[in-house]
Amino acid sequence: MFDWTDEQKMLRDAVRQFIEKELVPIHEELEHGDTPPYDLLRKLFATFGMDAMARDGFKKRIEAEKAAAEAKARGEEPPAKKEREGGMDPSFTMIPIIELCRYSPGIVTAMGVSMGLTAAAISSRGTIAQKERWVPELLTMEKVGAWAITEPNSGSDAFGSMKSTARRDGDEYVLNGSKTFITNGPYADTIVFICKLDEGNPPAERKILSFVLDRGMPGLEQSKPLRKMGMHSSPTGELFLSDVRVGRDRLIGETEDVPSGGREGAKDTFSMERSGVAAMALGIISQCLELSVEYAKNRVQFGQPIGEFQLIQEKLAKMEVHRLNVQNLVFRYIEMGQAGVGLTLAEASAMKLYSARAAMEVALEAVQLFGGNGYMSEFKVEQLCRDAKVLQIYAGTDEIQITHIAKDLLRR
Amino acid sequence: MNIVVCVKQIPDPAEPGALDPNTKTLKRDGKLILDESDSYGVEMALQLADAAGGGEVTLVSMAPNSETSGLRTALAMGAAKSVLVSDPALSGTDALGTAKILAAAIKRVEGADLILTATESSDGYTGTVPEQIAELLGLPSITFAKSIAIDGGTVKVQRQTEAGYDECEAPLPAVVSVTAGVVEPRYPSFKGIMAAKSKPVDEVDCAALGIDPGSVGWAGGGQEIVTVEAAPAREAGEVVEDDGTGFEKIVAFLDNLKVI
Ligand SMILES: Cc1cc2nc3c(=O)[nH]c(=O)nc-3n(C[C@H](O)[C@H](O)[C@H](O)COP(=O)(O)OP(=O)(O)OC[C@H]3O[C@@H](n4cnc5c(N)ncnc54)[C@H](O)[C@@H]3O)c2cc1C
Numbered sequence: 001m002f003d004w005t006d007e008q009k010m011l012r013d014a015v016r017q018f019i020e021k022e023l024v025p026i027h028e029e030l031e032h033g034d035t036p037p038y039d040l041l042r043k044l045f046a047t048f049g050m051d052a053m054a055r056d057g058f059k060k061r062i063e064a065e066k067a068a069a070e071a072k073a074r075g076e077e078p079p080a081k082k083e084r085e086g087g088m089d090p091s092f093t094m095i096p097i098i099e100l101c102r103y104s105p106g107i108v109t110a111m112g113v114s115m116g117l118t119a120a121a122i123s124s125r126g127t128i129a130q131k132e133r134w135v136p137e138l139l140t141m142e143k144v145g146a147w148a149i150t151e152p153n154s155g156s157d158a159f160g161s162m163k164s165t166a167r168r169d170g171d172e173y174v175l176n177g178s179k180t181f182i183t184n185g186p187y188a189d190t191i192v193f194i195c196k197l198d199e200g201n202p203p204a205e206r207k208i209l210s211f212v213l214d215r216g217m218p219g220l221e222q223s224k225p226l227r228k229m230g231m232h233s234s235p236t237g238e239l240f241l242s243d244v245r246v247g248r249d250r251l252i253g254e255t256e257d258v259p260s261g262g263r264e265g266a267k268d269t270f271s272m273e274r275s276g277v278a279a280m281a282l283g284i285i286s287q288c289l290e291l292s293v294e295y296a297k298n299r300v301q302f303g304q305p306i307g308e309f310q311l312i313q314e315k316l317a318k319m320e321v322h323r324l325n326v327q328n329l330v331f332r333y334i335e336m337g338q339a340g341v342g343l344t345l346a347e348a349s350a351m352k353l354y355s356a357r358a359a360m361e362v363a364l365e366a367v368q369l370f371g372g373n374g375y376m377s378e379f380k381v382e383q384l385c386r387d388a389k390v391l392q393i394y395a396g397t398d399e400i401q402i403t404h405i406a407k408d409l410l411r412r
Numbered sequence: 413m414n415i416v417v418c419v420k421q422i423p424d425p426a427e428p429g430a431l432d433p434n435t436k437t438l439k440r441d442g443k444l445i446l447d448e449s450d451s452y453g454v455e456m457a458l459q460l461a462d463a464a465g466g467g468e469v470t471l472v473s474m475a476p477n478s479e480t481s482g483l484r485t486a487l488a489m490g491a492a493k494s495v496l497v498s499d500p501a502l503s504g505t506d507a508l509g510t511a512k513i514l515a516a517a518i519k520r521v522e523g524a525d526l527i528l529t530a531t532e533s534s535d536g537y538t539g540t541v542p543e544q545i546a547e548l549l550g551l552p553s554i555t556f557a558k559s560i561a562i563d564g565g566t567v568k569v570q571r572q573t574e575a576g577y578d579e580c581e582a583p584l585p586a587v588v589s590v591t592a593g594v595v596e597p598r599y600p601s602f603k604g605i606m607a608a609k610s611k612p613v614d615e616v617d618c619a620a621l622g623i624d625p626g627s628v629g630w631a632g633g634g635q636e637i638v639t640v641e642a643a644p645a646r647e648a649g650e651v652v653e654d655d656g657t658g659f660e661k662i663v664a665f666l667d668n669l670k671v672i
Contacts, residue, residue, distance in 0.1 A: 010485060011602065
């Protein structure tokens with residue numbers, strides 16, 4: 001794949017039109033007015049039938065799972081997993097991400113955490129009943145989801161220093177702890193809360209369990225949005241749990257016997273979000289580059305357009321190199337998806353590391369190229385620059401990506 | 413309720429257009445897109461079919477080089493199928509020739525209850541094709557529809573006028589031209605985009621339509637483009653200092669134009 005197909009271009013143009021008509025007029029409000037992005041996302045989903053598609057896809061998957069479970073109960077071989085029927089083309093998620101990120105990477109963050117991370121956490125380990133109860137409305141954005149692992153004292157070392165706990169109490173569990181930097185935390189309807197099972201054993205040996213919580217449960221407090229550097233269109237908050245009582249029906253998988261103590265489940269989720277970050281980076285880079293080229297042609301200093309200066313040309317050239325590389329990573333990911341091949345953890349981490357750094361570098365250079373205007377919000381690159389920074393921090397910091405790539409290489 | 417919508421595929425107005433120096437017509441060899449003014453007819457047709465509780469929307473288009481890009485957009489919006497007339501002999505076809513071709517193509521669509529068109533294309537602007545089609549098909553025609561309703565075997569149209577609108581009716585089948593901007597064309601859904609690729613496009617040439625190539629194209633056209641000139645730059649106006657008699661100069665100026 002070296003270019004988008006006609007079909008993908010049709011999709012891109014349609015989404016672009018929608019964004020120009022629906023997002024751009026309320027962009028200021030989303031960035032600076034604490035207007036949450038969910039209604040816009042719901043409109044996007046309804047307009048393009050993404051909600052109906054998600055519901056249909058979910059129904060098919062759950063029916064296949066039920067058939068397999070029933071066969072197993074009868075002692076028969078479960079029916080062979082159907083070959084991917086052409087499957088869902090990853091470009092159908094990548095293209096909206098790229099296009100939205102030209103204006104508002106925050107909206108993508110809110111969307112990705114809700115329908116991506118949160119839904120995936122329940123889908124990958126939950127029971128059939130749990131999936132039916134929570135997943136469809138997350139996939140359609142009818143419900144807002146949050147996925148909570150980070151705590152004030154545990155970030156990169158998410159499991160090692162995790163303090164949140166679940167204690168057994170009869171048939172129930174009692175949950176305690178606080179989480180921070182939680183995307184959608186302030187507005188979430190459905191929250192995946194990750195904690196350690198406290199059986200009086202040393203913290204390092206405790207099992208990692210995940211529970212699904214609903215907004216408004218007694219003992220659950222969701223903070224207001226935190227003030228932050230960028231991604232203002234993505235509400236980020238804290239969660240406080242004091243003696244939240246839940247039944248086993250809210251324990252994901254309804255079992256404490258999770259493989260490798262529960263530490264692997266969350267890691268699957270990590271590698272999923274890393275590829276999405278590359279698409280986000282591509283949107284930021286493409287927009288910064290387009291704006292920069294225009295500006296370099298039109299801004300005149302010393303009697304000529306600044307694009308005539310070699311120092312400005314170097315900036316544009318470097319931006320184009322990054323754009324091509326990140327686009328190629330995205331194209332590769334799409335082709336792999338179409339072929340039903342997944343990324344290794346090292347590949348996903350490498351993709352995220354490179355794309356995040358590229359987006360940051362391009363956005364910073366765009367601000368520089370715009371001079372004083374670059375520092376003013378009217379010219380848009382300053383927002384993309386503030387937003388880009390977090391790509392190097394969330395979904396695993398750059399340093400953690402490097403560690404994962406190297407570990408994977410050295411393990412071979 | 414089966415509806416035919418005539419749609420034109422035109423060079424993207426966002427790209428700088430160019431004239432072919434030999435034929436002095438717009439170059440159409442690149443990728444063509446759905447004329448925006450036709451997207452209203454497509455939307456109207458889809459809404460009418462929905463309201464009728466079923467039926468198909470079929471597109472009819474004439475375009476060079478077997479072009480389907482614009483058709484795919486309308487198919488992605490929800491049209492079921494399409495007839496495409498493409499034939500090198502059609503190069504240079506004028507408005508009447510276009511109407512002959514489209515009328516013949518519409519006849520290939522079985523059971524059409526209603527034929528919708530735009531009022532005019534965004535690259536040609538003759539605005540005559542809809543009535544010519546109606547005449548050739550021997551069907552009643554209503555122009556400038558701002559709203560359309562079907563009532564049994566009758567189409568009821570609010571026909572836009574300068575002062576407001578007229579209420580008109582015609583028995584079906586009929587040809588109705590739709591004013592731009594009267595409905596909000598839907599975005600193609602993702603599913604629609606995926607499905608559009610495999611929707612049928614019945615491509616035909618003049619022979620298949622039983623049309624003599626000599627009666628269309630440059631040969632059949634009643635027109636010849638002799639020369640194309642750049643529009644003259646607007647001349648600077650006359651500046652009159654008002655020394656108290658300015659009004660007399662205005663009166664004299666208007667009198668000279670014979671407007672008073
Ligand atoms: C906008 C935003 C949204 C977020 N959304 C969510 C969410 O929805 N859910 C959620 O659970 N979390 C979320 N997070 C949290 C995010 O995942 C963490 O911030 C991130 O994992 C880093 O953890 P930390 O902030 O504790 O930094 P720390 O882990 O304290 O890191 C501090 C510095 O030390 C470095 N460092 C740490 N360990 C090592 C090491 N072993 N080797 C080398 N360097 C190291 C880091 O790279 C970093 O530079 C979000 C964060 C932000 C900013």
